[in-house]
Amino acid sequence: MMRRALLPALLLLLAACDSAPEIAFADASVTLPDDPVDLPDGPGRDAVLENCTACHSPSTMLQQPKVSREKWESIVGKMRKLYKAPVDDSAAAQVVDYMVAVQARPEATGLSP
Ligand code: HEC
Numbered sequence: 001m002m003r004r005a006l007l008p009a010l011l012l013l014l015a016a017c018d019s020a021p022e023i024a025f026a027d028a029s030v031t032l033p034d035d036p037v038d039l040p041d042g043p044g045r046d047a048v049l050e051n052c053t054a055c056h057s058p059s060t061m062l063q064q065p066k067v068s069r070e071k072w073e074s075i076v077g078k079m080r081k082l083y084k085a086p087v088d089d090s091a092a093a094q095v096v097d098y099m100v101a102v103q104a105r106p107e108a109t110g111l112s113p
Contacts (some may be wrong), residue, residue, distance in 0.1 A: 024112070037062060040108040044098030051087040051095060066103045072096045 037059035039045050046083065052061060067075075076092045079085040102108060 040102060042098055042101050042108075043096035044096075044101070047091045047094035048098050051085065051091050055079075055083070055085065061099070062102065064099075064103075065105075069096060069100050072099045 020036060037057075039048060039058045040063065049058075073092075073096050076087065076095055080087050080092065
């Protein structure tokens with residue numbers, strides 16, 4: 001009895017689907033969530049955007065503890081070796097310069113007082 005009642009209901013559902021208009025998406029593009037923090041201007045900014053922000057957001061870069069130039073060189077080296085970040089030598093040097101410069105003026109990041 002129960003089973004028999006199901007079939008007409010299913011058929012009705014199917015019929016409803018059939019006549020449903022095709023669904024059109026107004027905008028098929030995907031918008032990634034905005035990272036509210038932008039990298040401050042400065043030499044090497046483009047190198048960071050091109051070589052680091054594929055894996056890290058700009059705010060992640062700015063929230064790093066302040067470390068020495070040598071440490072930045074080793075971090076960038078680690079990104080290249082361990083994580084296979086495709087960063088060429090000149091870009092790596094620019095990234096290091098930029099990070100050192102930005103960390104020297106924390107007010108520019110808008111993160112630290
Ligand atoms: C291919 C992906 C990738 C790219 C490109 C990349 N990183 Fe990383 N990075 C990682 C991973 C994975 C970690 C380790 C996990 C984590 O801390 O998020 C990491 C960690 C870090 C850390 C945390 C400290 C540490 O030593 O682990 C810093 C700082 C960092 N990356 C900076 C950079 C900079 C600067 C660049 C640009 C030259 C860069 N990354 C490019 C993947 C990447």
